[in-house]
Amino acid sequence: MRINTAFRYFQIFKSLVVDMMQDHSQWIESRNYFMHLDDRATFDVLKMELKFFYEVFYTKVLAANSAWGVLIRSLAFDSVLIALLMFFLIKKEGIHRVDVRITYSLLAGVIALDSAS
Structure with a gap:
């Protein structure tokens, strides 16, 4: 009460x-x-x-719970997934393996943090 x-x-x-x-x-x-x-x-x-x-x-409670907030957050999350898919599909000739691993790690971290929030 x-x-x-x-x-x-x-x-x-x-x-x-x-x-x-x-x-x-x-x-x-x-x-x-x-x-x-x-x-x-x-x-x-x-x-x-x-x-x-x-x-x-x-x-971000007020922004996340509004219709615009949900739309923007879903667009941001979808953008990260598209970036991950595009990076996965490109040829990585001439790119150091360390850089590829770092990129995958960063993209996975963004997905994990955004999913948790």
Whole structure:
């Protein structure tokens, strides 16, 4: 229940970050909610809100979960697969074996990292 409450107040307090004023009723609601909590519960809710802010500011959560984000990520992943296929199919005459191995390693690493994310 607290995570739902934290997310609700995160949505309200998010406007303060971009310097928009809260609706007066939202201000009263949040004040009344926090006034009736004990210290530990208040800090738990605020900790969850800060985690939500961290997700927004320092991760790709919003971009990855939007339609455009999914499209761009799938295009990027497909591009790496096409690059791997093209590199596999070309003749590698005149290219050092070490360079070929490094290229395969890098392409495999990109595929693994992108799959994990």
